[in-house]
Amino acid sequence: MLHHIELYVSNLKKTIEFWEWLLTELGYKKFQEWELGVSWKYEETYLVFVQAEERFLDIPFHRCRVGLNHLAFHAASKEQVDDLTLTLKDKGVRVLYENKHPYAGGKDHYALYFEDPDRIKVEVVAPLY
Template sequence: MIKGLYEAHLPVSNLKKSIEFYKKLDLEIAYQQENLVFFWIEKGKSWLGLWETDKVKTPYHPSLRHIAFQIDRDNMLSIKEWLEEREIEVSTNFGFPPEKQPLVLPNNPQAHAAIYFKDPDGNSIELIAPLRLDFEEEFKMMTLEEWNKTK
């Protein structure tokens, strides 16, 4: 029945500034009105809505102001350079500073590589790639560089 996630929404304080930021991520505008814009994540399959609202003042929590975009595993190796070219700074997450990212999340029985940054309003944006699925193996969170050396 369910085929996937079609839309997600984030609050923003300045729609024009946010549009410029999300265009840097190579997202295409699907629909726009005065206080709302939708960007295609995958055209015809999923989009992201940005709402200009004072709700952006709601304190950050990943259940409220976080979104993760899936990327290919191979792209994860060059993702920091891709972000730097767009003048987007990597965030410190889980105690890992930008220079130690991407990192590997031990979500047993899954493992994912991820890197984090913030949009102009402090919404948390994650780029994530599955490394393995349905494989039980205990390990600690580590850098992708460390993961690649052990696998």
């Protein structure tokens, strides 16, 4: 089982605004919070977001470089994927692969793809049945 994932971000305030609603919708609870970071926990796994040091902010994240490509989460249902899609659009967040949405991952993969404020790709996948 995965213990935790820690991500350094360019703007902690924007990151919290973006991720808090999504993680809450997916069943995560705020776990820890300190001046330069925050975490949310689901069962035994948690996600940590930490403000990157100023000296590293001029090097932007890109998911096709070596390192993290994306984070994928389980959705409770196809309806939850649809609700999250509408909420993201209302928030002005671009849905990736919109021309193939919600089957961009294939005919048996009902999912939503989008990016966080640092352009980290996020995927939310509905159960098969």
